[in-house]
Amino acid sequence: MKRKWWHDKVAYQIYPKSFLDTNGDGIGDLRGIISKLDYLKELGIDIIWLSPIYKSPFVDQGYDISDYYKIAEEFGTMEEFDELLAEAKKRDMYIVMDLVVNHCSSEHEYFKAALADPDGPYADYFYFVKGIDGKEPSNYRSYFGGKAWEPVPGSDKYYLHMFAKEQPDWNWENKEVRDKIYKMINWWLDKGLGGFRIDAIINIKKDTSFPSYEPDGDDGLVSCVKMVEETDGVGEFLEEMKHETFEKYDAFTVGEVFNMKEDELREFVGDDGHFSSMFDFSALELTYGEHGWYDSKPVDFKRWREVLFASQKEMEGIGFKANIIENHDEPRGASRYLPEYAQNEMGKKMLATTSILLRGIPFIYQGQEIGMTNCHRNDISEYDDISTIDQYQEALRAGLSEEEALKCCYENSRDNARTPMQWSDGKNGGFTDGTPWLAMNPNYMEINVAAQEHKADSVLAYYRKLIALRKAKEYKDTFTYGIFKPKYENVDDIFAFERVNEESGQKLLILANFGTEEHTITLEQRIAKVLLTNEGRQEAINAEAALNGTITLDSCETVVLELEK
Numbered sequence: 001m002k003r004k005w006w007h008d009k010v011a012y013q014i015y016p017k018s019f020l021d022t023n024g025d026g027i028g029d030l031r032g033i034i035s036k037l038d039y040l041k042e043l044g045i046d047i048i049w050l051s052p053i054y055k056s057p058f059v060d061q062g063y064d065i066s067d068y069y070k071i072a073e074e075f076g077t078m079e080e081f082d083e084l085l086a087e088a089k090k091r092d093m094y095i096v097m098d099l100v101v102n103h104c105s106s107e108h109e110y111f112k113a114a115l116a117d118p119d120g121p122y123a124d125y126f127y128f129v130k131g132i133d134g135k136e137p138s139n140y141r142s143y144f145g146g147k148a149w150e151p152v153p154g155s156d157k158y159y160l161h162m163f164a165k166e167q168p169d170w171n172w173e174n175k176e177v178r179d180k181i182y183k184m185i186n187w188w189l190d191k192g193l194g195g196f197r198i199d200a201i202i203n204i205k206k207d208t209s210f211p212s213y214e215p216d217g218d219d220g221l222v223s224c225v226k227m228v229e230e231t232d233g234v235g236e237f238l239e240e241m242k243h244e245t246f247e248k249y250d251a252f253t254v255g256e257v258f259n260m261k262e263d264e265l266r267e268f269v270g271d272d273g274h275f276s277s278m279f280d281f282s283a284l285e286l287t288y289g290e291h292g293w294y295d296s297k298p299v300d301f302k303r304w305r306e307v308l309f310a311s312q313k314e315m316e317g318i319g320f321k322a323n324i325i326e327n328h329d330e331p332r333g334a335s336r337y338l339p340e341y342a343q344n345e346m347g348k349k350m351l352a353t354t355s356i357l358l359r360g361i362p363f364i365y366q367g368q369e370i371g372m373t374n375c376h377r378n379d380i381s382e383y384d385d386i387s388t389i390d391q392y393q394e395a396l397r398a399g400l401s402e403e404e405a406l407k408c409c410y411e412n413s414r415d416n417a418r419t420p421m422q423w424s425d426g427k428n429g430g431f432t433d434g435t436p437w438l439a440m441n442p443n444y445m446e447i448n449v450a451a452q453e454h455k456a457d458s459v460l461a462y463y464r465k466l467i468a469l470r471k472a473k474e475y476k477d478t479f480t481y482g483i484f485k486p487k488y489e490n491v492d493d494i495f496a497f498e499r500v501n502e503e504s505g506q507k508l509l510i511l512a513n514f515g516t517e518e519h520t521i522t523l524e525q526r527i528a529k530v531l532l533t534n535e536g537r538q539e540a541i542n543a544e545a546a547l548n549g550t551i552t553l554d555s556c557e558t559v560v561l562e563l564e565k
C-alpha cells in the first residue's frame with residue numbers, strides 16, 4: 001500500500017452550530033471554533049471536519065446549501081474562515097469541510113432559475129421530469145419521508161429530491177453541472193483546505209428512466225434508495241471528480257458511503273480508490289429497523305464484535321476505513337453500544353479504547369471525548385431535526401402510542417448528538433450567554449469539559465492518553481500499519497484484538513471486558529509492558545501475569561499491552 005499523509009492522523013468532527021457560541025445568539029460560530037483549537041490540539045487532533053458552514057436556510061441544518069461560495073452569516077465571515085485555516089495551519093492541523101453535492105437548497109440561484117423557466121437550461125441542472133397521467137414520474141419515497149417528487153408550479157413536471165423537498169437533487173448527468181461543482185471544490189482547495197468529508201455521495205448516480213418498484217410500505221411508495229441500489233456507474237462520476245479536483249491537491253477525502261456494492265471496496269478506498277477513506281458504518285447498521293426507528297434493534301454485543309472484526313479484516317491490504325462510534329446523524333455511542341451497567345466512566349473509556357486503537361482513521365465526534373450521552377425529551381415539540389419529526393409520525397402511523405414513539409426518538413434521534421457541547425457547569429454549559437438554539441442536555445452539570453480538564457482519571461484525560469499512545473513514536477507504526485488480529489473470540493463478553501507489526505515484530509494486545517462478571521484470560525505470550533488501563537491496575541496486572549500467565553479483568557475493564565517478541 002502507498003503511504004499517505006493522512007494514514008496516521010486522528011480526526012475530530014465539529015458540528016458548528018452546537019460547538020461554541022461567542023456572540024450570544026445561541027448559535028455556535030467560527031470564532032468559537034478558533035478559540036478551541038488549542039483544546040483540540042491538546043487532545044491530539046490533527047484533522048478537523050466541519051459539518052456544513054455554507055450559506056443555507058438550515059432546513060436540514062446546513063445540508064441544504066444555497067450558496068457554496070459563502071459562509072453562513074450565523075457562523076461568521078469568510079475572513080474568519082481564513083483565520084481559522086491559518087490558525088489551524090500554525091498548529092499543524094488540517095481543516096476538512098463537508099461536501100454536499102448530491103443536492104443543494106431550493107433557495108440556490110440555479111434552482112430558482114429552473115423554477116422560473118421549467119423548460120429552460122437551468123431546469124436541466126436538476127431532475128425536472130414530466131409526470132405520468134397527472135401523477136409523479138415514479139413511486140419513490142424520500143429519505144426524510146413523503147414523496148421524492150415535488151410538482152413544479154405552472155408546469156406538468158416534477159423535480160426530484162431524495163431528501164427534503166427543499167433539497168433538490170443536482171443532475172450529475174449534465175456536464176455543465178459537474179464542471180461547476182469541480183470548480184467550486186477547487187476554489188476551496190486553493191484556499192488551503194485539507195480535504196472533504198463527502199456527503200450522501202452514493203446517491204449522485206440515478207437511473208434516469210426512474211422506474212417504479214414494488215412498494216415497500218403501506219403508503220404505496222418505495223424508498224428511493226432502491227433505485228440507487230439498482231443503478232450502476234457511480235464510479236465514473238467519482239473518478240472524474242477525483243481527477244478534476246482532490247488528486248491535484250493530494251487532498252484527504254472521506255466518503256459517506258452507504259449501499260456500496262459488494263467487492264467494490266478496492267475501487268472506493270484502495271490505493272487508487274475514489275476516496276482516501278470511508279466511514280465504517282457496519283456497527284450502526286446493526287440497529288436499523290426494517291421500516292424505521294420504530295422497529296430498530298438494540299445492539300447485541302456478539303454481533304457487534306463480529307461485524308466490526310469482519311470489517312477490519314476486509315480492509316487489510318486494501319486501505320483504511322474511518323472508525324466512529326457516533327456522528328451528527330447517530331445517537332451517542334456511549335448510549336448505544338454500552339450496556340446499561342457499563343454506561344459510566346469506566347465503560348466510556350473502554351469503548352474509546354476499542355474504537356481508537358482499531359486499524360483505520362479514528363474520528364471523534366464533539367463531546368464524545370467527555371462522554372456525552374443521549375438526551376431525554378418530554379415532548380416531540382422539543383425536537384428540531386426534520387428526520388426525527390418524520391420518524392415520530394411514522395411510528396404513530398405504525399400504531400405506537402405517543403409515549404412509545406417518543407421513546408424511539410430518545411433512542412435514535414439525530415438531535416441526541418446535536419445538543420450543544422458541554423464546556424462547564426455554568427449557564428448553558430458555557431456554550432452560550434444567550435438561549436441555545438437547541439436545548440442543552442441537562443446532564444451538563446455533571447458531564448462537562450471544565451470538570452474533566454484537570455482531573456487525572458476523567459474520560460477526557462483518558463482520551464488524551466489514548467490518542468497520545470496511538471501516536472507515540474515507539475508504537476505509531478504498529479497502530480497505523482500493523483495488521484489487525486481478532487483474539488479470544490470464543491470468550492463471551494471479551495472484545496480483544498492484536499495489532500501486529502510484521503516488520504518489527506512488535507505486538508500490541510488490546511483487551512476489554514464488556515460483561516458484568518470478571519473474566520480470566522490466559523495469555524499466549526509474556527507481557528513486555530502494560531501500556532494503558534482504565535482502572536489504574538498496572539501493577540496488579542503485571543503481578544498476576546508474571547505469576548500465572550493470566551489476566552483477570554473486572555467488568556468494564558480494558559488494558560493495552562505490549563507483548564514480548
Ligand code: GLC
Binds near residue numbers: 060329
Ligand atoms: C448526510 C448527512 C445528513 C444529511 C443528509 C442529507 O447523511 O450526514 O445530516 O441530512 O446527508 O444531506
Ligand code: CA
Binds near residue numbers: 021022024026028029
Ligand atoms: Ca454565535
